[in-house]
Amino acid sequence: MAKIAFTLAWVVVLVVTNRALQDHTWAQYAATFILGGAYALALSKVSFLRGVDSPEESK
Numbered sequence: 678m679a680k681i682a683f684t685l686a687w688v689v690v691l692v693v694t695n696r697a698l699q700d701h702t703w704a705q706y707a708a709t710f711i712l713g714g715a716y717a718l719a720l721s722k723v724s725f726l727r728g729v730d731s732p733e734e735s736k
Contacts, residue, residue, distance in 0.1 A: 679725050687716050 691712050698704040 680720070683719070687712070 694708045694712065695705050698708055720721065
């Protein structure tokens with residue numbers, strides 16, 4: 678459930694960022710790339726988003 682909520686919140690951030698940068702296409706591409714990388718990093722590193730309860734399971 679946390680992953681779904683995080684993903685929906687991230688979609689809102691991405692849409693708001695793209696609308697704020699509407700007249701600057703290069704900035705939209707850069708922001709989308711950076712936010713996509715941050716999203717992937719967050720999903721892979723944050724234990725409650727991966728569903729891991731204890732540090733032993735993540736090894």
